[in-house]
Amino acid sequence: MHHPSATTRLLLIWATLAALSALHGASPIMIIAEAKARLARREVQTPVRVRGVVTFSNQRLGLAYVQDDSGGIGFDPRIQSHPLPEPGQTVEVEGMLCRRQGLAMVLHDRIQFGPPEVTIVSQEKKKTTPMRFDLDLAAQMRIDGLLSRVTGVIRRVSVPPIEGSPMLVEISSPSGYAIARLPWRESPETLQQWLNEPVSLTAVLVCRAEPPLLPEDADALLLVPSRSHWSLQDKxxxxxxxxxxxxxxxxxxxxxxxxxxxxxxxxxxxxxxxxxxxxxxxxxxxxxxxxxxxxxxxxxxxxxxxxxxxxxxxxxxxxxxxxxxxxxxGPPPEPVHLEQGFFHPSRQRELVSISGILRNHSVPGGIPRLSLELPSGVSCLLHWEPFFRPEQVSSLEDGSQVQVTGLFHIQHGGTDSTGLRLSILPRTPEDLRVLAGPSWWNQERLTLAVWWLLGITGLAVPGALVFRWQVWRQARHIHAMESKAAAEEERLRIAREFHDSLQQQLTGAALHLETLKGALDAAPEMLPRLIDDTTAMLRHCQMEARHCIWDLRSETTVRESLRTALKDWVENRVPPPAQTRIEFYTEGPEPHLPEGSPFQLMRIAQEAVTNALTHAEAHHIRVSLRTSHSQLELVIEDDGCGFEDRLLRQPKPGHYGLSGIQERASKIGASLYITSRPGKGTRVCVRYSLFSLRHEACA
Missing domain, CATH: 2.40.50.140 (Nucleic acid-binding proteins)
Structure with a gap:
């Protein structure tokens, strides 16, 4: 014969009771776990009926708990027509599901709350076996309404002034912190003896209550049914x-x-x-x-x-x-001094003293966030919150050199490469000592200075560009004026040259022609000499005219550079015979000569070279220009036929080159040395003193 299992029999009994309840118009009995599941799903439109053993009941709190094998739930026990349910009695509670101060409860309705329908099924006291939970585990599991066994240490006792209100006892354990409500009173002497003593208690464990029933920092609320559930372990x-x-x-x-x-x-x-x-x-x-x-x-x-x-x-x-x-x-412990700020895990929670640069990472108007930049390069958080108020540390300036004494702490999960976060916890204001204020160049001043520099640069750059443009325009104007003045001066010089040499030569030639006309009848024997003199004058005029034309066509004027003008004239403007070689040699720096002197020196060189080409029949002509700190020396040498010394004192008729050279050297105050021997060539040396010029410039 097949016998039904125990589970099947329970289901049949539950179905029979539900059917009988339906016949009588009452809600079917459901287990407490199902009722709390309906509350979680917010299926609270219809009333529910639960049955269980009362584990806690207090008239002053207006709170009682009923528990079955699946869990516990609260209800309001203050019913006028019935006595207060007592722990151990079996009752049926019928009402609406709702939450009150975070507690899952069965009440009369969801708006005005009130006590539900409570029926005492059995007066016989049943003993409910308490469960054992760690407070932290119970808080994680959100245990609510179960009779539990808890051990801990009494830390504080509060006695409300209202008579009959439960005492509040703070209990700590390794797994958490709870508030126990005791429905009886003790004398102040007894309560003083309770402090910091172990206790073992049986109470309804509630982890989902809200303030003020359960403080925010507490893990659970412990509802102790009676004095018999409280056992002090004072020994x-x-x-x-x-x-x-x-x-x-x-x-x-x-x-x-x-x-x-x-x-x-x-x-x-x-x-x-x-x-x-x-x-x-x-x-x-x-x-x-x-x-x-x-x-x-x-x-x-x-x-x-x-x-x-x-x-x-x-x-x-x-x-x-x-x-x-x-x-x-005893004496206060001395801190461990860390000179370079190197930390070791063995220093965890050790009292240390370190120096560093204070860094302020706070946002304006926010909570101060401070750190220390240590000599080792490590950054350490200044954990001031446990012992300081914000206004006590907000006055610390960023960049200050400070010495901090406090507890060193290493915490995993930092953002740096080591995965650690270092912090130091000062205890009193004396632990924060400012050694030196921040540099005057803080971030705000530096930013302001940068903006000032940017502003000045923004104004200076356009101004500099405008000024540069004006300078360029003025330079162009000055250059144009200088070019115009130079051209005017060059025209005047050429005009003077024409007047001083070419015009005089032409005038002399004209006089010779007049004399030649008169001598045709009066002195025919003078005709050959007059013709030779006139021819020589005209040739000299031709040479002077050629020099003036070269001056007009030359790209480099003598006044700019005597050396360059000489080189250009020797290499490009003198057409020597095929058998004659002309070379130019220079030594020393470019001379700085007064106005007119370069032109006269140039004419001396031109006259000497022309004489060597025309009269000396030279094969090699060398032009040398040597300058030193005290004098300039211009030498023109040739290997031509030379001439006798007496011709220097009394030139031949029609030979004006040597006298022209002497006149030009005398005009600029230079010394002229001409040496020549027949068949040995000629050497023309002009020495021009620069010392007197430098002395005049210094004066």
Whole structure:
């Protein structure tokens, strides 16, 4: 014979009860988990009926909890026609699903709330087996309404002034922090003895309540049904503190957090502490942080004995839920001085002192964000928030040289190449000491200076371009005027030359022709001599005219460069016979001569070369121009037939070249030396003193 399973029998019973309830016009009974699932899906238009055992009930709070095998849910127990349900009773609750202060509850309606229909099914008290949860795990699982077994340490007790209101007890554990509501009162002396003592309690665990029922920093709300569910373990920690303490951070090992007696006994000296949060202790070989919600004000130098659970968190050893007992006072610990700012993981939570450049990364009007630029090149965050107000650090100027004393901290997940984020936590304003103010050239002033320079450059560049254009135009005008003046001066010089030499020669030739006319009848024997003289004069006029024409056609005027003009005339303007070679040699710098002197020297050279070509029958003519710091020497040498010295004193009739050379040298104050021997050639040397010119310029 086939027998139905237990599950099948339960389903049949549930279906039968649902059918009977439908016949009587009531909602079918559903398990609490299904009711909470409907609330999550917002299927709340129809009433629901749940059945379970009451685990908590409080008239003052207006809150009770009923629990079945699938979970628990809250309801308002304040029913005028029925007595308050007591923990352990089996009840049926019928009403509308809704959330009140974050709690999943069954109430009369969704607008005015109010107590639902509550029916006590059985007066017999049933014992519900509590479950065991870690507070952090319960918060992650969002446990709500289950009777749970919790152990922890009492940190603070608050007694509301309203009579009958539950006491509020803050309980810490290695897994989190909870608020317990106790529906009875104790004397102040008893409550003082409770502080920092272990406790074990059975309570309804609620993790989804909202403030003010549950503070934001708490993991859970613990609703304790009665005094019998509260057990103080005031002797448990004495056994821990009687064990030999651990005095070195390297000897600390992680332990399980299941039993109070498994706490570790550690002794150290306080280097920094934040009440109701943590305390840092210096041990024999380093520092370590103790997480504690103890309300005592620990000060640096205080020696503490701590009972705690060592646990690994974020790759570092942490002492959780520490219970601290003072062993006396000592001198404040000295910081470890880091000269170059090199950090080591062994310095974690150590008190250090470093110097660096303060950098301010804050946005205008925002919370100050500060860092230290250390001599090693590492950047370290200045974690001021635990002990300072924003106005205390906002006055620190960017670029200041500061010395900071505080707790060193390494955190994984940084943005640099090492994947670490370094920070230092100063404790008091004395830990922030400004050594030197920032440079006057801060970012704002530098930016302003750059903008000023850009503005000045923007004005100067167009001005410079306009000025350059004006200078160029003025230079062109001056050059045109100089060219015009030079041309005018050249015309005047050529006119003077025509007047001084060519015109006189032509006048002389005309006089000779007049004399020749008269001598035809009076003195026929003078005719040959007069004809020769007239011919010589005309040839000399022809040579002077050729020189003037060369001056007019020459691209380089003598006044610009005597050296260049001589070279150009010798190489390009003198047509020597085929058997004659003319060369030009120069030595020394370009001479700076007064106006008129270059022209006379040029004419001397031209006259001497022309004489050598015309009369000396020379094969080699050398023109040399030598200059030194004191004098100029112009030498014209040839290897022609030469002449006798007496011709220098009394030239032949019709020979005017030597006398012209002497006149030109005398005109500029130069010394003239002419040496010649028959058959040995001729040497013409002109020496022009530059020392007197330099002396006149200096004067």
């Amino acid at each position: 448990a920690l004495d056994e821990v503190f009687q064990r030999p303490p651990v005095t070195a951070a390297s000897a600390i090992q992680a332990t399980q957090r299941a039993n109070v007696k498994q706490r570790m006994h550690i002794v150290g000296t306080v280097i920094a502490a934040k009440p109701n949060a943590w305390v840092c202790l210096r041990t024999d070989d380093g520092s370590i942080e103790v997480s504690t919600r103890q309300m005592s004000d620990f000060v640096p130098g205080q020696k503490l004995a701590v009972a705690c659970w060592p646990q690994l968190e974020d790759g570092r050893m942490m002492l959780l839920d520490g219970v601290c007992r003072s062993l006396g006072m």
